[in-house]
Amino acid sequence: MKDLLAAQQNKPFFLVLIRLAVMVLLAAVTYSVLRFAGMSNDFPPLDMLYFPFVNIVCGVVIWRRFRQYGVSVWEYLGFEGRRLGKDIAWGLLWLFVSYIPLAIALMASMYLMFGADMSSHFEQVFAKSVPQLPDGVLPVMSIFGAFVFLVNAPIEEIVYRGWLQKGLAGRSGVTIAILVQGLLFGLQHMMFAGDVRGMVIYAFMFLAWGVTAGVIVHHQRRLAPMVISHWIVNIIFGVGPMLAIGFVGM
Template sequence: MARKKPPHTRQRRFRYSREITKKIENIRMGLSGDHTTTETHPDAGRATLLIAVRLGLVVVVTGLLWLYQQKVLGIDGFPPGSFLATIGLLPVNIVCLWLVVSLYRRMGVTVRQAVGVRVGKIAVDIGWGLLWFMVLNLPFMVAIWLVMFAIYGTEVLSAFEVIFIDNAAVAAGNSPVAIAVGIVSLIGFVAINALTEELVFRGYGLAGLKRRLGATIAVVVSSVAFGVQHIFFASSGAAMLVYFVAFTVWGLIACMIVRRQGRLFPVLVAHALVNFLGAAPGVGIAVYQLVT
C-alpha cells in the first residue's frame, strides 16, 4: 500500500510548479517583447507624464505654427491664433488619444468603460450633459468678463473687438487650400478633441494625480493644466490671461462634476457641445466659401 505524501510536500511542489511556470512565461514575454501588465488603477507617474506630454506637444506645435505665421503669413505676435491652433491640435489629439487609450488598456479598461457610458441610461446622461453645458458656461463667461473688466475697465467692450480677432484666419483669406485644411481640422477637432481632453485631464490624469496628491490638489493641478493648455489657443497675446482664467474655472467645475457623478460621459457631452457650437459656424462659412 503506497504511502500518501505529507500535505506540506504537495504544497511545496505545487508552489514550485507555479514559480517555474511564471519564469517560463517571463522568458517568453522577454523574447517576444511583450511586457504588457495589468494595472487596477491609473498610475500617478503615468498620469503626470500624460498631462506633461499633452502640454509639451501643444507647446511644440504652437512654436511651429508661430514660425509659419511669421515666415509665410508675415504676421507678428504670439500665440499664432485660434485658426492655426485648431489645425495643429489635430495631430496632438491623435497622439494623446492613442496614449491615454493605451494606458487604459493596461488596466483592461475600454474607452466606453473609461467614459462611463451606461447601457440603458445614455439618454439620461445626455440630459445631464445639456444641464452641465449651461452650468459650466455661465461661470466661464463670468470669468471672461471679470478678467476683461479688471484689465480694460470701461474700455472693455472695445477691447473685445481687438484682442479676439484672429489675424491668421484673416490673412488666410479665401484661399481654397486654407479653407479645405480648415474644414478638415475643424471636423477632426469636433470629432475627438472633447473625448481626448476629458480622458487626459479628468479621466486617467485626474484619477492618477489623486492617488499621489489627494482629491483636492489633484483637481486644482488638472484644472490649472487645462487652463495652461488653452493659453496657446488664444487669438492674441492680450487674450492669453483671459483664456487661462476662464478655462481653469471651466476645468475646476468640470472636475467637481466628474467626481460627484463618478463618470465622464455627462461632462463629455457638454464639452463636445461647446466644441461643436464653436466650430460649426466656421465649418459652414468655410464650406460656403469653398463652393462659391
C-alpha cells in the same frame, strides 16, 4: 482596470504633459513657418492649422495606453446604452452650470485688465487674424480640423478629469487634484486666444470651467455626462464654425 488605475496614480501627469508638450511644439513650429514665409507674425498662431494634429497624437497615445491595460475608451468614459438618455440630460445641465463660473471669470478678468472700457476690447482680444495662406489651404484645414475636433471632448476629459484628476487624487487628495487639473486645463486653452492679453483671460476662463468640471466629475464618478456637455460646446463653437469656413471657402 485596476492596472490602469495604478498607472494613473504612479504617473498622473503622463498624458497631460504629452498633450501640452505636443501643443507647444506644434504651435511654435506653425508660428515659425508662417513667420518665415511672411504669412503671419501673430502669436499664438491660428489653432486650426496645428491643433488637429495635437488631438491625433493624443488620441493615438491614449488608445495605445488603454489597449496595453485591456481597457476600452468607451468603458473608461462610463458610457452605457441604458443610461445614455440620463447622461444627455445631465450633460445639458452641466453645460449651463459650468459656463456660469466661466462667464464670471471672463467678465472679472476683462474688467481687471481694461476697466470700465472693457466692452470695446472684446473683439481686439478674442478676434483671430487669418494668415495669408495659399488658395484652398484654409478651407481644407477647416474641414479637416472640424472632423478631428469631434474627438477633442473625450480626449480632454480623459486627460484632465480622468487620468490626471483621478491619478492625482489618489496621491494628493481630491481638492489638490481638481485645482491642478483646472490650472493645466486653463494653461492649455491660452493657446486659443487672439493675442497675449487674450491668453491671460483664456487662462482664467478655462481655469474656472475646468475646476467646475472637475467637481462635477468627482461627485458623479463618471466622465460620460461631462463629455456630452463638452461635446456640445465643441460642436457649437468649434465644429460648426470650422465647417462653415471650409465650405464657404471651397
